[in-house]
Each structure stands twice: as structure tokens, then as C-alpha cells.
Amino acid sequence: MxxxxxxxxxxxxxxxxxxxxxxxxxxxxxxxxxxxxKYGSFHHDDMIGVRYGSKVVSxxxxxxxxxxxxxPALWTQIVPHRTQILYLPDISFISLYLDLRPGKVVIExxxxxxxxxxxxxxxxxxxxxxxxxxxHEQRAATAQREFVEHKLTxxxxxxxxxxLANGFGKSGIADAVFLDLPAPWDAVAAAKEALRSxxxxxxxxxxxxIEQVQRTVLALDEHGFSEIRMFECLAKDHEVRxxxxxxxxxxxxxxxxxxRPAKGDRRKRRRDEEPAxxxxxxDPGEGGVLVSKPVNAARGHxxxxxxxxxxxxxxxx
Amino acid sequence: xxxxxxxxxHVIIRMPSDNAKIVCVKAQETIELGxxxxxxxxxxxxxxxxxxxxxxxGGAIRPHRQxxxxxxxxxxxxxREIVDDTRSQRLTFEEIEALKARSLAGDVTAQExxxxxxxxxxxxxxxxxxxxxKYIRRKEKKFMKCFVPLETTVYNLCSHFFRAxxxxxxxxxxxxxxxxxxxxxxxxxxxxxxxxxxxxxxxxALLSRIADGGSVYAIHDGDVHxxxxxxxxxxxxxxxxxxxxxxWSKLDHEMEPFTEQLAENASExxxxxxxxxxxxxxxxxxxxxxxxxGEFDALVVSTNYNPTSVLKRLVPLLGGSRALxxxxxxxxxxxxxFTWLRASPDFLNVQLTESWLREYQVLPSRTHPLMNMSGGxxxxxxxxxxxxxx
Numbered sequence: 001m002x003x004x005x006x007x008x009x010x011x012x013x014x015x016x017x018x019x020x021x022x023x024x025x026x027x028x029x030x031x032x033x034x035x036x037x038k039y040g041s042f043h044h045d046d047m048i049g050v051r052y053g054s055k056v057v058s059x060x061x062x063x064x065x066x067x068x069x070x071x072p073a074l075w076t077q078i079v080p081h082r083t084q085i086l087y088l089p090d091i092s093f094i095s096l097y098l099d100l101r102p103g104k105v106v107i108e109x110x111x112x113x114x115x116x117x118x119x120x121x122x123x124x125x126x127x128x129x130x131x132x133x134x135x136h137e138q139r140a141a142t143a144q145r146e147f148v149e150h151k152l153t154x155x156x157x158x159x160x161x162x163x164l165a166n167g168f169g170k171s172g173i174a175d176a177v178f179l180d181l182p183a184p185w186d187a188v189a190a191a192k193e194a195l196r197s198x199x200x201x202x203x204x205x206x207x208x209x210i211e212q213v214q215r216t217v218l219a220l221d222e223h224g225f226s227e228i229r230m231f232e233c234l235a236k237d238h239e240v241r242x243x244x245x246x247x248x249x250x251x252x253x254x255x256x257x258x259x260r261p262a263k264g265d266r267r268k269r270r271r272d273e274e275p276a277x278x279x280x281x282x283d284p285g286e287g288g289v290l291v292s293k294p295v296n297a298a299r300g301h302x303x304x305x306x307x308x309x310x311x312x313x314x315x316x317x
Numbered sequence: 318x319x320x321x322x323x324x325x326x327h328v329i330i331r332m333p334s335d336n337a338k339i340v341c342v343k344a345q346e347t348i349e350l351g352x353x354x355x356x357x358x359x360x361x362x363x364x365x366x367x368x369x370x371x372x373x374x375g376g377a378i379r380p381h382r383q384x385x386x387x388x389x390x391x392x393x394x395x396x397r398e399i400v401d402d403t404r405s406q407r408l409t410f411e412e413i414e415a416l417k418a419r420s421l422a423g424d425v426t427a428q429e430x431x432x433x434x435x436x437x438x439x440x441x442x443x444x445x446x447x448x449x450x451k452y453i454r455r456k457e458k459k460f461m462k463c464f465v466p467l468e469t470t471v472y473n474l475c476s477h478f479f480r481a482x483x484x485x486x487x488x489x490x491x492x493x494x495x496x497x498x499x500x501x502x503x504x505x506x507x508x509x510x511x512x513x514x515x516x517x518x519x520x521x522a523l524l525s526r527i528a529d530g531g532s533v534y535a536i537h538d539g540d541v542h543x544x545x546x547x548x549x550x551x552x553x554x555x556x557x558x559x560x561x562x563x564x565w566s567k568l569d570h571e572m573e574p575f576t577e578q579l580a581e582n583a584s585e586x587x588x589x590x591x592x593x594x595x596x597x598x599x600x601x602x603x604x605x606x607x608x609x610x611g612e613f614d615a616l617v618v619s620t621n622y623n624p625t626s627v628l629k630r631l632v633p634l635l636g637g638s639r640a641l642x643x644x645x646x647x648x649x650x651x652x653x654x655f656t657w658l659r660a661s662p663d664f665l666n667v668q669l670t671e672s673w674l675r676e677y678q679v680l681p682s683r684t685h686p687l688m689n690m691s692g693g694x695x696x697x698x699x700x701x702x703x704x705x706x707x
């Protein structure tokens with residue numbers, strides 16, 4: 001379901017129940033089952049047969065959720081974190097830089113919580129493949145279970161393996177290698193072995209610390225990788241609202257001006273991303289000015305992204 | 318992608334100055350790189366991508382050692398003794414110009430020029446190892462007669478135009494473009510509806526992510542689209558065929574049956590002309606039919622028009638639980654669209670984001686962000702459409 005769209009919710013589908021942007025839940029739709037949360041009890045039978053993107057009303061008729069089609073981007077927002085995960089800006093940038101497209105063969109290590117794996121699988125399907133490696137046995141098993149539930153096993157192969165000690169066990173098959181490891185420099189030789197020798201191979205190493213980057217870059221250089229570049233990438237959320245912006249003549253003239261927020265639509269507020277700040281409303285009321293600003297708290301660092309290519313041709317060992 | 322440069326393919330040629338140009342490689346044509354030299358296209362055909370090549374006298378090219386890391390280290394030297402004036406260089410302006418002329422003719426190598434310059438530079442020996450290395454690199458960027466042929470991937474094309482001609486692609490930076498592809502959930506068999514006034518940068522990126530079963534329906538300004546970027550992508554014919562285009566002025570067009578009759582004694586030319594018009598007619602009818610059938614898997618927009626007006630017109634063609642993504646270089650047009658989406662009961666997860674990208678120099682003991690970065694890579698508005706009739 002992560003690399004094809006369906007229109008109508010079917011028995012056995014993966015789906016995402018959307019209450020608010022902060023509360024979304026992955027479910028496997030199964031006839032007879034009930035999903036309970038603070039908004040009410042939702043019967044799976046009420047979901048089967050409706051179109052994706054439909055509202056489903058709780059059994060007592062007081063609450064509702066939306067049943068959404070799963071996508072890798074939504075999965076990134078709801079995946080149970082077993083590790084620090086990759087978020088959309090990094091996932092997107094790495095995928096484009098590594099030139100991931102349908103048909104490409106990719107190696108990923110470690111699998112972690114599988115946030116990036118879902119996106120890679122979607123992008124390279126149906127004829128490409130993702131080989132993903134995780135050295136933590138329980139995490140590998142959990143990710144494997146998710147790939148099965150998400151019907152991704154035709155595109156993804158996961159292996160419980162310590163690649164720092166044992167390499168990838170793959171030779172000359174990959175178009176791209178992605179490393180998210182504590183000591184990525186120790187995996188560079190294995191990455192070189194795994195990359196195709198006939199076309200340009202691309203590598204990305206994802207490390208939170210600058211010291212890791214420095215060692216990785218030296219290892220890449222030593223192993224004949226070139227075009228070594230390093231980036232940091234973020235996306236900043238902006239919020240939009242209408243604020244009253246009265247002329248100061250109002251105050252000079254002794255008129256009392258209200259800076260209180262206009263009354264918002266209660267029904268809509270529940271779905272809102274953020275509660276309205278004092279003096280603001282997202283209702284473009286009369287006399288207000290539409291403004292936007294970055295949200296108060298934003299992610300400041302995820303990881304450094306180190307990229308390099310391995311040019312095709314004869315390899316020196 | 319091919320491993321090596323092929324006749325007729327487009328290649329990004331990166332020069333030592335870090336400037337790049339896109340060339341269509343033809344065996345008989347000369348590729349001109351200005352002061353870095355020139356060579357015949359035939360020399361490049363069959364050469365693997367990604368290597369550094371040096372241009373030899375006479376226009377032959379040969380693989381050159383990679384410009385790898387220097388192992389400059391921290392030393393006791395500092396710049397206390399170095400006076401910043403032109404007297405430290407013993408060579409005169411005329412002598413240096415003569416050297417450059419000989420370099421251009423291929424009579425002297427970049428290494429020879431650089432060592433002549435450093436030997437005659439009194440301050441050079443006093444410099445720190447880092448500073449020496451930086452000096453040599455700066456001179457290499459001027460005198461090395463080499464280049465790197467790079468594939469015209471979507472990333473490389475977007476980065477190239479973002480630097481060389483950002484107005485052409487409406488200032489979209491590669492990271493921003495990449496986020497649009499993720500948010501729109503483009504995958505092999507996706508049916509994507511697109512509006513691209515960025516000369517095909519967005520449509521090209523979409524085409525690169527679809528395969529059998531996928532299609533991109535793009536609505537454009539004017540009678541004929543100007544998706545120039547797609548030319549450079551070396552797409553196979555079936556890749557290009559996944560793109561269907563329609564001018565905005567035909568969006569409400571009502572098809573009438575094709576009635577053109579051939580005149581009596583029609584020439585072969587007339588027959589062919591009629592067949593061509595008949596095919597165009599059938600293609601337009603098919604495109605309109607598909608468009609009006611709606612249920613697209615994604616709506617991806619980069620437009621010079623008011624984005625809210627574009628969304629109001631095209632959102633009904635988007636399927637339920639599918640995403641719309643709008644790019645703009647400026648926030649204001651998106652702020653208005655954001656407000657419209659947020660006020661409508663038909664959308665979830667309305668988000669407006671600004672992308673940020675910073676590159677670093679990583680060298681032993683000299684790691685820091687680059688001194689220059691792009692001021693902005695644009696804004697992305699996205700939302701999920703609910704199933705119609707909620």
C-alpha cells in the first residue's frame with residue numbers, strides 16, 4: 001500500500017486514522033474490530049467500503065476521525081520510534097541527491113525504525129530493491145514485521161547483520177548506499193564493494209556529530225570516492241494568522257481597540273495545527289492583516305549529510 | 318543512466334572554477350570551455366562520467382588524478398610577517414600574462430605555472446600550511462585545464478540552474494524540489510497533475526520518479542509548453558510519452574468531432590497534414606477526457622498565477638486522501654492559499670514550510686560552513702484533500 005494507491009478502504013488494508021496532526025494512528029483494517037480513543041469508538045466495519053479521505057463517525061455519534069491512505073510521509077509522522085528517525089527534509093534531500101528512482105537498487109544500514117526504508121521502497125518500486133541491514137536483533141525483527149504488514153517484502157529485504165564487522169555480503173549490485181551508523185567510516189570499504197562498478201555509485205552518510213563526518217570524509221577520500229560534499233538541511237514550519245493592525249490614531253483619539261483574537265470556528269479548532277496565539281486568529285476577519293511567522297520551536301539540527309560518488313571504471317583495491 | 322557519455326546525450330561539464338555548462342555531446346562538434354580549453358566531442362564519447370579529465374594540447378583528453386585532499390597540517394606559521402601588497406610577487410604583470418598565454422596554447426601545464434608563481438612569491442614560504450594549500454587551490458581553479466562530466470540527474474540539473482540561472486526555474490532549490498516529491502508521494506505508477514512555470518524543472522522531477530503505469534498531466538501557459546529542462550534529462554522515448562500537456566486555454570474546451578475532409582486531388586503533403594491534425598485532435602480529446610475524469614494521485618504546482626485560483630480550479634480533479642503541493646519563491650502568494658485551504662472543510666494537514674540548506678567545507682582541521690549560502694530556497698505549501706462530499 002506504500003507504493004500504490006487504492007481508492008476505497010478494504011478489509012486487511014493498512015490505514016491511518018487522523019484525529020489531529022498530533023494524533024494519528026496506524027491500523028490494519030479488520031472486519032469486526034473496533035478502534036477506541038478519546039474521540040470515541042470507531043468500528044472498522046464502518047470504514048470498509050468508504051473512500052480514502054472519508055470521515056468516520058464514532059459509535060455514539062459524538063466524535064469522528066478521518067481514514068487516510070498510508071504514505072511514507074505519514075508513516076514518518078506516526079512510526080513508533082525505536083531509534084532517532086529520519087524526517088522528511090533529510091529523507092527527501094538524500095533521495096534526490098542519490099538519484100533514487102524506480103528500478104534503483106539501494107543499500108541502507110541501519111534500518112533503525114524504518115522511517116527512511118518506507119520512503120526508499122516507495123521510490124524504487126516496483127522493479128528496484130532495498131537491502132536494509134540492522135544489527136539490533138529486536139529492531140530488525142520489528143522492522144521485518146512492519147515490512148510484511150505493509151506488503152513491502154517484494155521491494156525490501158531486511159537482514160539482521162552487523163555490517164561494521166561483516167560487510168553487506170553484496171558485491172557490485174547497488175546504485176546507492178545510505179549509512180546511518182555510529183562509525184560509518186568503518187563501512188566505507190563494504191559500501192565500495194557493494195556499489196556497481198559500471199555506473200556512478202552514490203553514497204550518503206548520515207551522522208549527527210561533526211567528528212564522525214571528519215573521519216568518514218577521510219575514509220571516503222582514501223577509498224577513491226570523489227565529489228565529497230557535506231550539507232545540513234532543515235524545513236521550518238510557518239504559521240499563518242490574521243492580526244488586527246489598527247492605526248495609532250485610534251489610540252490618540254481615545255478609542256479602545258481590542259487586540260483579542262476573533263472567535264474561531266470551534267469545530268475547525270479541533271483540527272487545527274496550533275492553538276491560536278493571543279491577539280491572533282486564523283480567521284481572515286475584517287480589518288485584519290494576514291501575517292505569517294516561523295513557529296516558536298523548530299528543529300535546529302538533525303544530522304550532517306555527507307555525500308560522495310564512486311566513478312565507474314577499474315578499481316584499485 | 319549510462320556509465321559513459323554517449324553521442325547526443327546532454328552532459329553537465331564542471332570546470333575547475335566550479336562553474337558548469339550543459340553541452341549536448343556530438344562527435345564532430347567542439348566543446349568550448351573558454352580559458353580551460355576546448356576539445357572535440359568525439360574525445361568525450363565513451364568516457365565514464367564522474368572522473369576528472371585533463372585537456373591536453375591538441376584537444377585530446379585523459380583521466381587526471383582526482384583533486385583529493387591535501388594533508389596540510391597545523392604549523393607554527395602565522396600571518397604576522399605577511400604584508401598584504403603586490404610586491405611579494407616578483408613576476409611582473411606582463412610576465413604573468415605571458416605565462417597565461419602559453420598555458421592557453423597548452424605549452425605549459427597548470428602545475429608549472431603554479432610552481433613558478435609560488436617560487437617567485439616571497440610571502441608564500443611564510444604562509445601557514447593551510448594558507449599555502451588554499452593559495453594553490455585558488456590558482457588551480459584558475460589554471461587547471463580539466464573538467465568533470467556529470468550526469469544530468471534531477472539533482473544536478475536543479476543545482477546547476479539554481480546557481481547559473483535561478484529565474485529560469487523560479488528559484489527552486491534542490492532540497493525544496495525534493496520535499497515536493499516526498500509530500501506529493503510520487504511513485505512509479507502515480508498519476509500526477511502538475512502546473513509548472515519553472516521551465517520543466519518540476520515536471521522533469523516528476524517524470525524521473527514515475528515508470529510504467531504512471532503519468533504526468535501538465536497544464537501550461539501559451540499554446541506550446543516550454544519545458545526546456547526535460548530536454549537535458551536524456552529521457553528514453555517512453556519516459557517522455559508519460560507526459561501529457563494541455564494549455565490552460567483548452568481546459569474548458571468542448572471537443573467537436575474531427576470533420577476535416579481531404580480535397581479531391583490532395584497532395585501527399587495534404588494527406589500527411591490531415592493525419593497529423595487528426596492525431597492531435599484525438600490526443601487532445603483523450604487528454605481532456607482523462608483530466609476531467611479526475612482522481613489524480615497528486616497535484617503539484619509551481620505557477621506565476623495566483624496559486625489560490627489555480628488550486629480552486631484543479632483541486633476537484635484530485636482524489637481523496639491525496640496530497641496537493643504548491644511551491645513559491647515568495648511566501649505571500651502561499652499565505653493566501655494557506656488561509657483558503659485552512660478555512661475549507663475539504664483539507665487536512667495544511668502546512669507551510671520554508672526550506673533551509675547549508676553546505677560545509679570538510680578538510681582536516683578546517684571544517685566550517687561555506688562562507689556563502691543561498692538566501693532562500695523557497696516555500697512549500699501542502700495539504701491532504703479529503704474525499705469529496707464529506
